[in-house]
Amino acid sequence: MKPLILISGTAAGLVLCLGVQASSHREAPQITETPKVDATDFYMFKSYEAGRQDYVTLIANYLPLQDPYAGPNYFTLDDDAIYEIHIDNDGDAQEDITFRFNFTTTVRGVELDINGEPVAIPLIQAGVIGPGINDTQNLNVLETYTVTMIDENRDNGRASAITGLFSSSEDFAKPVDNIGNKTLPVYASYANGHTYDVSIPNCSDGRLFVGQRKESFVVNLGETFDLINTNPLGPVDGEPNTLAEKNVTTLALEVPATCLTNGSDPVIGAWTTASVRQVNVVNPSPVKRSAVIHGGSYTQVSRLGSPLVNELVIGLPDKDRFNHSEPEDDGQFATYVTNPTLPALIELLFPSAPAPTQFPRGDLVSVFLTGVKGLNQPVNVQASEMLRLNTEIPAVAAASQDPLGVIAGDIAGFPNGRRPGDDVVDISLRVVMGVLLDEEVAPAGQAAFTDGAYVDALQFDETFPYLVTPLPGSPN
Template sequence: MKLRPKPHVLQLGVLASCAVAAAGALASSHREAPSITAMPKVDATDFYMFRSYEPGRQDYLTLIANYQPDQGPYGGPNYYTLDPDALYEFHLDTDGDAIENISFRFRFDNQLRDIQLPISGKQVSIPLVQAGGISAPNQATSNVRETYTIDMVRGERRRGRVDAVSMVGGGTVFDKPTDYIGNKTFGPNGYAAYANQHIYAVNIPGCGTPGRVFVGQRKDSFSIALGKVFDLINLNPLGALDANPDELAGRNVTTLALEVPIACVTGGSPIIGGWTSASLRQARLIASPPKRGHGTATLNGGPWAQVSRLGMPLVNEVVIGLKDKDRFNSAKPKDDGQFADYVTNPTLPALIQTLFPSAVAPTNFPRTDLVAAFLTGVAGVNQPANVKPSEMLRLNTSIAPTPKAGQSNLGVLGGDNAGFPNGRRPGDDVVDAELRVAMGALCVATGAADALQVGCKPSDAPAGAAALTDGTLQSPAQFPDAFPYLNLPLPGAQ
């Protein structure tokens, strides 16, 4: 008979494992589970949640989710539309019970204009997504128009009250910009102006102040020495911060960015938890022959099934066992106890010690320091009252945002409490921060008296003061300080 831990041990274990996942993450969440590799359109790569630091927007919360990884800028002729048969969602837990209280639900639609040319007396459909230059939404030269709607759900995501998010000025259908095909299609300096026309002021149901939304292609916002990391950490973890090339530097992603007034998404506590998910219908059949149109090769039905989930960076990437990665993607935070076996005895610090014997793994079990940092929040920083341990980003919205120029890329570890793991901003170097916390940085920081109340002391973490790095710098200076905060995508052709 298999012995099972007591409930309180189970919860601590789950959190520790998930925390180790986050704390030891060594790559962005691209292709992190077997099944999701076959569904790139619904593969979440990064999730950000932070108090807006654009000047004058400090009273807003920004949520950003990146989907569809590894986009080559030259990815024609179809480029990277999102799945019209999927749900893309942001979820917010406003009371610490690991169940969403508010969700924002995005649905997409791809409309084929079917531009035709007269060829020797016959009208023949063109093979491209554009028939000329593009400079505005829904232009006549765009052969494919991609649009979306947004619903706000209060309560449980499938049973709560549903209200439409609308544009200021009217309308509930938003245009998504065509991907950055190249400079001939958009002009040598025209894509920025074109994409900015797709930043919409929106009415959030129940809010007296408008928010903003943008959905479109951006440059991949994660930096990592990806090949070296997965080759058994084939790099110097104590080397220079910029010793290795960013192997995602030549890739784009699709970004969903939403800015909402903080007052509309907080309850009795200023601390909220957040994550993103994508869901598909349980039944998907190949249509033979497919209907005429754009992306109409499948028939879908049945209940929604969650296939992607991302809160804290990289939990599924390096902590959850290979056999359970798909299960983790389908799970909700309230059910994270089922992954306890991966948490009570985390493997990543032991692996680091095996590869680098001088980096001795922490000896405190269960890893309550990681639980505090990543899965319950740190007491006095971002831990809700009566929190249920679960895997998600947590943000204390009462902590003022740090202007871009003053941000530390190590967030809280760098003395900047407005950064990771108190939420996550684009410039937060979560790889370096999580490597250090995985090896016991909080045990060292808390001192012998455990001033941070994380359940460990410096002697538990011999390598806890080491300045571990993957050698690929992530910095606030790499990003703009204006919504949607991520950089323009790379063009398919100059």
């Protein structure tokens, strides 16, 4: 890796990296072909629900841009994939703890008697579902999952099942997507019933939820990618949230902070990945859901720590490589951080906003690869991209959170982890253009850049899993 210039002191406490601009929807060519394993957002923060201040919440969202009305087949996850959340608690850029999610989809084969002949129905439901989690007699497709905690290396570490705190069961039910108000008249109650108190191996209790939620990322997406076809100095809340009518699938886990740290360093790093089998063969005679036969070893195809790293930092030739890579090998991508192209693109589009002229960009490197010294940098750190959190910094209640996080003095927010209400777009636009640099090397550094779309913590729930009830397919 090229030499990295790091900044320290008070200024370092305010640094944010170029890579954390937004959310990773369709960020690389290959992943667009397999949306079920496309990670869209990753959150990690001290739980701010009342009475849960000793816990850390981990949220990995997958399967982007879900239209609520997308029947008759909705948004199941991939039975043949593995979804994982990794924790590095000693700064060496390798996972020390992995939480692995495996899914099973069962087609029940609901039939109707048609003139004495049993005939399979064409839908995933044959009547009302809920409000209880066991009120599923009319549900034709069931999703269940298991969660395994793996110590040390995810390939050959010690694996133990997370179980229900009261049932001791290793199997958990995923609620069906929000088909509509006639099928699921009280969806919020039905879905919330799928929040489980769980026993975490070699630790204590935690909570678990997997299911559809309303898309949590807020951005003026279309205009942003149309060469920033908006006013970057316009009013906040002056532009629409392009994703306001979409849903997403959430994997949420709440774990005691002491279970995630190594006992001597309060800083942890984390990222989420998805892996699939190397071989996929189209089945010429599929039965039920076996249209594709999978085989071979697993290979990682999705990776997400800080959001939008792959979309707006990594160059087009290396996007698929980044998704397949491990943090310990991030030296191969260092030039994209030390010599970023996004500020130059902004200058091309808006000549009155010149890009910073200081290189290498040590102000970006600090958070992007090491964590900020004095805020969330591990005691011993190998430069690598991931989301980092200082678990000793107390959570801030939703009503008191500042959407601009650390640069506004709220050090419990981004880039010290990431909460749902942190406005990472506006923060990052300002930092990438040099808000933390001297004026002579960053003439536009003090401009209040924004995408115009507003977000704050009060747009979300104040209790686990924090992301709100998904939009219904009907009425729509």
